[in-house]
Amino acid sequence: MSDGPALTPWRTELRATLHLAAPLALANLLWMAIGTTDVIFVAMLGQQALAASSLAVTQYMLISWALTGLTGAVAPLVAAELGRRKHAVREVRRSVRMALWLALGTGMIGVALCSWGEALMLLTGQDPEISRRAGAFLAIIRWAIPAMVVSSVQRTFVAALGRPMLATAITAVAILVNALGNWVLIFGHFGLPAMGLEGSALASVITAFAMVAAYAVVIAADRRLRRYRLLGNWWRPEWQRLREMLRIGLPIACIIIAEGGFFSSAAYLMGRIGAAQLAAHTVALQIAALAFQVPFGVGQAATIRVGYHYGAGDREGVRLAGLAALWTAFAFSFVGAGIMLLFPRHVLALYVDVADPANAQLIALAVQYLAVAALFQLFDGIQAVGAGALRGLQDTRMPMAIALFGYWLPGFGLSLGLGLFTPLGGLGVWIGLAVGLVVVAVLLLHRWRRREALGLLPR
Template sequence: MKLSVYTKEFPENIKLAYPIILGMLGHTLVAIVDNIMVGRLGPTELAAVSLANSFVFIGMSLGIGFSTAITPLIAEADGENSLVKGRSVFHHGLVLCTFLGLLLFGIIYAAKPLIVLMGQPKEVVEMAKPFLDLVAFSLIPLIIFQGYKQFADGKSETKYAMWANLLCNVVHLFLNIVLIYGVWIFPKMGMLGAAVGTVISRVVMVVYMHYALKSKAKFQPYFEGFSFKAIGKNMTKKIVDLGLPSAFQMFFEVALFTGAIWLCGKIGTTSQAANQIALTLATFTFMFVSGLSVAGMVRVGNQKGIGDFRKLQIVARSIFLLAIIIQGAFAVLFVLLHKVLPVFFVNEQVQQTAEVLSIASQLILIAAVFQLSDGIQVVVLGALRGLQDVKIPMYITFVAYWIIGFPISIYLGLYTELKAIGVWIGLLSGLTAAAIFLYLRFNRLSNQHIILNS
C-alpha cells in the first residue's frame, strides 16, 4: 500500500491529537516545574520528590489507565449515534473514577510506612513522607478529572481538557513560586509548597472541566438524568472489564519506571537525582505520542462503531507512522543536547552537582534510543483499546516489562559497574519487547476483523 494512503490521514490525526498533547504536556509540566524548582534546593530534596512521586505515579497509572475505558465506549456510542448509551457510559464512568480516586488515596496513605523498608537514604525518606501525603490526596481530583476528560475525548472534543490543563499549570506555577520560596504574604514552605500547589491546581482543573462541559449545549443532554439508582451492574461490569486490564497495562509500565527510581535510590542519591532528570525529559516527549495514542483510540473506536475495519487499519497505521517520525526527531535532539538539558534541573553551587550532571547526560543518551520503542508501544496500545482488546495486551506488557525488562535492570544496575546506566538499559529492553509484541497483536487482530467482515 502506498505511503500516501497513510500520510493523508495525518491532518485528521494531528487535528484530534494536538489538544490532547498540549493538555498532557500541561499535566506533565506540573511535575517538571516541581522538579526544576525543588532541584534548586538540592539533590536530597529532588531525590525526596522523586521517591514520593514514585508511589503517587503507581496510583496515578491505575487511575488514568482505568479511565481510558470510557473513551472507546463513548467513541463507539458516537459512531452508533446513541445518546442513551453515551450518557450511561459517562455517568457510570464518573462514579467509578470518583470511587477509584478515593480508594487509591487511601491505599497510598496506608502504604506510606513502606518507604522506610525500601533501602532509600534516611534523609530522603524523612523529606518524602509529608510530601507524599499531599500529592497522594491530589489523586482524587485528578482521577475525577480523567472521567470528564475521557468522555470529552471520546466525543472527539479534545480542547476542553487542554484548556483545563493549561489553567492548572498557571495556578500551579504561581503557587509554587509563592509557597516554595515564601513570596509576599505567603509562608516559605520549601518542597511542601510544591505539593500544596499540586493539590489546589488539580482541584481547580476538575471544577473548570465540569462547568466548561456542562455549559455547552452539545454536552448538556449527557448531564441530564443522573441518579445513583441508575448506576447498574451491566454498564459497571463493561467499564470495569475494559478498565482493569487497561489500568494494569499502564501500571506495569509505570511500575517499571518506578522500579528504576527505587533501584537508582539504592545505588545512591546522585543516581536517583540523575534518574529523575532523565525520566522527566523522557516523560515530556512521551506525552506527544500519548496524545497520538488517545487520537488513535478515538478514531479506531469510531471505525469499530461504523464497522469499517479496512479504514480502521489504515487510520491506526497512520498513527504509528506519525509516532515514529515524532519520536525519531526527539531522539536526535536528545543526542545533540544530552549534556545541555540536565543543567536546567540543578543548582551548580550545590555539592555533588557535577556527578548528577554526568550520570544524567548518559541516561539521556539511552532515553534517545528508546524513544522509538516507547512511542510505538503506546500508540499500538491505543489502537488495541479502540478495538476494546485489553486482556492479551495486559499479559504482553507484563511479560515485556517484568519478565524481560526489570530483571535486566536489577542485574546491570546492582551487580555491574554500569549502575544507573544498566538500569536504563533494562528499561530499553522492556519497551522494545512490548513494541514488537503489541504490534504483532494489532496486525493479527485487525486482519481477522477485515476477513470476518469482508
C-alpha cells in the same frame, strides 16, 4: 493535479488523527510542564528534597495513572457508541456517569493506598531521612488523586466529542495555578508561612481540584457538550455498563501498573545505588517522559479513532486509523530522539544549572541516561500507539499479558542485574528500561498486525 481517489480515505483519516492527536499531545506536554514546574521549585530546596519528592511522586503517579487507566475504558466505549450512532446522547451519558462513579470510588481507595508509602520506601532499602520526608510529602499529595481521576474522565469526554482543545486550554491554565501555588506555599508569600517541600504537595492538590472545576465550567458552557447532561440522574446505576467498563479497564490499569511500576522500580534501584544517581535519573526520566507525551497523545487519539470505526463496523477505517497513528508517532519520536542524542546538555539546562560545579556528577550521569533514552524513544512511541489502537478494538487482556512479561522479565531482570551487580550501575538500570520497552513494542505491533486472524475486528 489530483493524487487520485485511492489516497482520499488515507488523507482523511490522517487529517482526523492529527486534528485529535495534536491538542491531546499538547495537553500532555503541558501536563508534564506541571511536573516540570514542581521539579524546578523543589530542586531549589536541595538534592535531598528532590530525591524525596521523586520517591513520593513515583508512588503517587503510579496509583493515579493506574486509576485513570481503569476509568479510561470510557474512551473506547464512548467512541464505539458514537461510531454506531452519531447522536448517542443517552448511551454516552450513561458510560461517562459510570466512569465518574468509578473515578470517585477508586480515587478514595488510592488515597488509602498512599498511607503505606513511607513503609514501602524503608522496606526497599531507601535512606531513612529521605523516606521520612517523602512520606510527609505523600501524605498531602495523595488527596489530589480523586480529582485527578475525575478530570481524566472529563478530558476523555470532551476529546471524544470533538473538543480536545478544551483539554489543552485547561491544562495550560493549570500550569499557572501550580506555579503560583509552588511559589507561594514553598517559600511563603502573601503572608502565608513557608511550607518547604510540603508546600509543593499542597500546590498539586489545589491544581487537581481546580482542573475538575474548570472542566465542569466549560462542559456547562459549551452547547454541544451541555446537551449530554452528564450529571442528569447521577444517582442511577448502570450495572451492565459498569461491568463492561471494568472488563476493559482492569487490564488497562494492570498495563499501567506494569509499566509504571517498571519505571518506578528503577527509581528505587537508583536510590540503592546513590543519591546522585537517583537525582540524575529523576531529571533524565522527566525529559524522556516529556518527549513521550506526543506519541502518548497519538495513542490516545488512536483509541478514539479506532474505536469509532470499530463501532461503525468499518474494517478499512480501523486499518487506516492505526496506520495513521503509527506513522505520526514514529515521526515525532524520531525528532525527540534526535534532540536528546545531539543536545543533551541544552535539554538538561532547562532543569538544572549545568555550569554549577556542584552539579557536575549529576550532569555527567544524566547525559549517559539520555543517550539510552534517545535509543528507546522510537519503540516507546510504537508501544504507546499499539496499546492505544488495540484498546480501540476493546482488546486489553493480551496487551496486559504482554506488558507484564516484557517489562518485568527481560526489562526489570536486566535493570536489577546490570544495575546492582555490575559496574554499569545506573547506566545498567537504563539499559534494562530500554530492553523492556523494545520487547513490549514488538509484541504489541505483532498483535495489531494479526488483528484479523485473531478475530479482533468487528463483523
